[in-house]
Amino acid sequence: xxxxxxxxxxxxxxxxxxxxxxxxxxxxxxxLQLAKDEKVDxxxxxxxxxxxxxxxxxxxxxxxxxxxxxxLTNKIPIYAISGNHDGAKRLNxxxxxxxxxxxxxxxxxxxxxxxxxxxxxxxxxxPFFDPMDARVYYKEQGMDEDDVKNIHTINDAMELVLADxxxxxxxxxxxxxxxxxxxxxxxxxxxELTSETSSKVGGLATLxxxxxxxxxxxxxxxxxxxxxxxxxxIRYSGSPIKFNVKEARLKNKGxxxxxxxxxxxxxxTEFHEIRPQTDLIVLEETWExxxxxxxxxxxxxxxxxxxxxxxxxxxxxxINVRAQLQEIYGTVVELDYExxxxxxxxxxxxxxxxxxxxxxxxxxxFQSVTGNDLSKEQKRLVDSIFVDLRKEx
Amino acid sequence: xxxxxxxxxxxxxxxxxxxxxxxxxxxxxxxLQLAKDEKVDxxxxxxxxxxxxxxxxxxxxxxxxxxxxxxLTNKIPIYAISGNHDGAKRLNxxxxxxxxxxxxxxxxxxxxxxxxxxxxxxxxxxPFFDPMDARVYYKEQGMDEDDVKNIHTINDAMELVLADxxxxxxxxxxxxxxxxxxxxxxxxxxxELTSETSSKVGGLATLxxxxxxxxxxxxxxxxxxxxxxxxxxIRYSGSPIKFNVKEARLKNKGxxxxxxxxxxxxxxTEFHEIRPQTDLIVLEETWExxxxxxxxxxxxxxxxxxxxxxxxxxxxxxINVRAQLQEIYGTVVELDYExxxxxxxxxxxxxxxxxxxxxxxxxxxFQSVTGNDLSKEQKRLVDSIFVDLRKEx
Numbered sequence: 001x002x003x004x005x006x007x008x009x010x011x012x013x014x015x016x017x018x019x020x021x022x023x024x025x026x027x028x029x030x031x032l033q034l035a036k037d038e039k040v041d042x043x044x045x046x047x048x049x050x051x052x053x054x055x056x057x058x059x060x061x062x063x064x065x066x067x068x069x070x071x072l073t074n075k076i077p078i079y080a081i082s083g084n085h086d087g088a089k090r091l092n093x094x095x096x097x098x099x100x101x102x103x104x105x106x107x108x109x110x111x112x113x114x115x116x117x118x119x120x121x122x123x124x125x126x127p128f129f130d131p132m133d134a135r136v137y138y139k140e141q142g143m144d145e146d147d148v149k150n151i152h153t154i155n156d157a158m159e160l161v162l163a164d165x166x167x168x169x170x171x172x173x174x175x176x177x178x179x180x181x182x183x184x185x186x187x188x189x190x191x192e193l194t195s196e197t198s199s200k201v202g203g204l205a206t207l208x209x210x211x212x213x214x215x216x217x218x219x220x221x222x223x224x225x226x227x228x229x230x231x232x233x234i235r236y237s238g239s240p241i242k243f244n245v246k247e248a249r250l251k252n253k254g255x256x257x258x259x260x261x262x263x264x265x266x267x268x269t270e271f272h273e274i275r276p277q278t279d280l281i282v283l284e285e286t287w288e289x290x291x292x293x294x295x296x297x298x299x300x301x302x303x304x305x306x307x308x309x310x311x312x313x314x315x316x317x318x319i320n321v322r323a324q325l326q327e328i329y330g331t332v333v334e335l336d337y338e339x340x341x342x343x344x345x346x347x348x349x350x351x352x353x354x355x356x357x358x359x360x361x362x363x364x365x366f367q368s369v370t371g372n373d374l375s376k377e378q379k380r381l382v383d384s385i386f387v388d389l390r391k392e393x
Numbered sequence: 394x395x396x397x398x399x400x401x402x403x404x405x406x407x408x409x410x411x412x413x414x415x416x417x418x419x420x421x422x423x424x425l426q427l428a429k430d431e432k433v434d435x436x437x438x439x440x441x442x443x444x445x446x447x448x449x450x451x452x453x454x455x456x457x458x459x460x461x462x463x464x465l466t467n468k469i470p471i472y473a474i475s476g477n478h479d480g481a482k483r484l485n486x487x488x489x490x491x492x493x494x495x496x497x498x499x500x501x502x503x504x505x506x507x508x509x510x511x512x513x514x515x516x517x518x519x520p521f522f523d524p525m526d527a528r529v530y531y532k533e534q535g536m537d538e539d540d541v542k543n544i545h546t547i548n549d550a551m552e553l554v555l556a557d558x559x560x561x562x563x564x565x566x567x568x569x570x571x572x573x574x575x576x577x578x579x580x581x582x583x584x585e586l587t588s589e590t591s592s593k594v595g596g597l598a599t600l601x602x603x604x605x606x607x608x609x610x611x612x613x614x615x616x617x618x619x620x621x622x623x624x625x626x627i628r629y630s631g632s633p634i635k636f637n638v639k640e641a642r643l644k645n646k647g648x649x650x651x652x653x654x655x656x657x658x659x660x661x662t663e664f665h666e667i668r669p670q671t672d673l674i675v676l677e678e679t680w681e682x683x684x685x686x687x688x689x690x691x692x693x694x695x696x697x698x699x700x701x702x703x704x705x706x707x708x709x710x711x712i713n714v715r716a717q718l719q720e721i722y723g724t725v726v727e728l729d730y731e732x733x734x735x736x737x738x739x740x741x742x743x744x745x746x747x748x749x750x751x752x753x754x755x756x757x758x759f760q761s762v763t764g765n766d767l768s769k770e771q772k773r774l775v776d777s778i779f780v781d782l783r784k785e786x
Binding site: 054057060061063064068072087089090092093094096097098100101103 | 450453465482485486487489491496
């Protein structure tokens with residue numbers, strides 16, 4: 001059995017207001033092509049399919065069309081679960097119709113205890129859940145009230161869930177698990193690789209690899225880089241694209257998917273890179289370097305997106321900083337100045353704010369935030385607004 | 394061919410904050426039972442399936458379970474379109490999977506030109522659309538730019554749409570249409586029956602029956618009462634439940650669904666009433682009558698919902714009006730006083746508002762809106778808030 005393992009699509013996500021939908025579509029095309037080339041028996045999407053519980057209309061129609069292309073046009077089975085970003089109940093809509101064409105979707109805990117069976121493999125699909133979901137589920141299962149109340153952490157809950165899964169194990173089959181949690185190599189290790197690892201927040205406390213070792217292979221979602229994989233057989237595929245500057249800053253930043261080959265003898269993993277259409281480039285340079293043609297001519301093309309930090313920058317000497325950089329680099333999705341905070345504080349502290357005229361305050365605020373002076377046109381506008389306000393008084 | 398015609402389910406709707414979901418589930422049970430008893434060949438849902446474009450999670454899971462019961466558990470085909478309340482693109486999600494089990498769903502104009510064919514019948518499913526949707530569609534069809542710009546009203550658009558449908562007519566079959574618009578018997582008539590008839594607002598201008606007379610039968614949604622049906626063969630089923638006091642006030646208020654029987658010779662319609670679980674009772678009586686046991690003992694049970702207008706009411710003589718009425722009648726979802734506005738104006742006009750103390754203003758406002766005086770506890774709270782505010786000054 002051959003599966004393509006991907007996760008954390010986050011359809012509908014934006015980066016500082018810039019839509020990532022085109023980038024996500026471009027990554028999807030490569031994933032679909034790979035699935036066809038490799039003749040996989042299914043595509044695993046290990047949670048965080050959408051970016052939020054109530055996705056925008058664009059996100060809904062985009063996902064619908066991706067799923068149709070995989071499952072209806074190309075007749076490739078889908079094994080999908082919801083992640084912490086998905087609205088589990090909303091995403092559940094239509095699930096039973098999708099089952100007819102081998103689009104398997106689990107979003108609720110009680111759906112996790114019916115493994116999908118092939119001749120030699122059992123696939124367990126466990127969507128993201130929190131301790132409260134587990135309490136509700138085990139209460140419905142008739143568990144003793146006191147025992148239910150003892151489910152406090154995700155570790156408490158996972159222990160019960162896994163024990164119930166082990167009971168369903170067919171002895172002569174391989175056992176696969178698809179799930180969406182933070183899993184570390186051992187209890188005292190914390191992964192510090194992506195923004196998704198604020199590990200103790202919101203019931204997202206980490207689990208440890210040893211908890212899952214009865215499974216032959218675990219396909220994870222939640223952490224956006226495959227380098228966070230806790231072991232050879234418990235793996236994150238990572239997200240197919242970079243979502244933010246933090247992810248773009250990582251040394252090992254290649255994004256992609258895994259092809260997982262399951263044979264009676266062994267299970268092997270093969271990583272396949274997904275190439276960005278619009279890459280996210282992080283630059284941290286001085287103003288002089290950034291404007292130096294010998295530097296910027298070696299940089300990627302204008303069609304990429306740039307996140308730029310200007311080092312040792314005296315903003316009082318420059319105007320239209322963003323405009324100048326966009327002229328050279330194209331789309332600047334993030335612009336920072338080293339020591340920005342210090343400068344700002346210093347300026348405002350120069351004078352008691354009540355001694356400044358209202359238009360001077362607007363001007364200084366604008367400069368602090370954007371690094372640019374107000375243009376003549378902007379100054380005129382600010383002035384006229386204050387004049388109008390004065391008239392109203 | 395035998396079809397059950399229903400419309401305007403508005404799943405997720407509330408009445409003054411009271412959820413109608415239980416009432417909608419109760420109506421649904423009767424619809425499903427009728428469909429089974431009558432062995433229908435399909436259930437037609439003629440739009441406004443949800444109450445709004447982004448329905449709540451409860452609404453999504455409720456609708457999903459209703460559709461599953463019809464189509465998966467009982468294998469009854471569904472013919473559904475979106476109405477003006479539905480989010481057409483969102484509701485479209487999953488449509489192509491549902492098609493496999495004869496759950497036919499159209500939410501976009503371009504889906505309307507593929508009629509469903511049986512041996513002797515063509516069913517056209519035309520979702521609600523507005524003139525702008527028609528412009529987009531006909532532009533994509535390669536229509537001349539100037540002609541596209543001439544699509545101003547829903548009448549302009551409908552003329553084109555119907556002409557395109559007529560081209561698809563198979564000559565020896567019956568032609569049915571399912572759609573969701575305001576249709577009047579003739580151009581100079583306006584229906585004044587329900588809240589859904591603010592007919593010129595938002596592109597919902599009315600169409601006339603004669604436009605549709607090439608069809609053998611038209612199943613409409615949009616207007617919530619079957620008495621608005623413009624002709625014998627162009628019919629509203631009405632909504633299965635009452636949604637508001639205006640609907641409860643109508644003389645002919647029985648809610649239900651139609652069983653439409655299509656034979657080569659003729660088409661007959663048979664109305665079947667849907668009985669409420671919690672009825673909405675409108676009372677307009679004097680205070681004395683409302684509190685008189687010989688009156689209220691003849692009223693429906695406490696499990697119903699009451700919308701009460703107290704006639705000729707001098708509120709200054711009463712406290713806790715709502716509480717007293719709830720004690721007798723149960724749930725009071727709406728409470729009005731005759732001449733409320735006049736009284737309020739009179740009181741406020743008594744004194745220049747600037748001469749009143751802040752707590753007196755709150756007290757008078759509370760009384761105007763609720764008909765009750767502030768309780769001692771409430772007065773104390775109001776006082777202490779104003780004292781705190783004064784301290785902050």
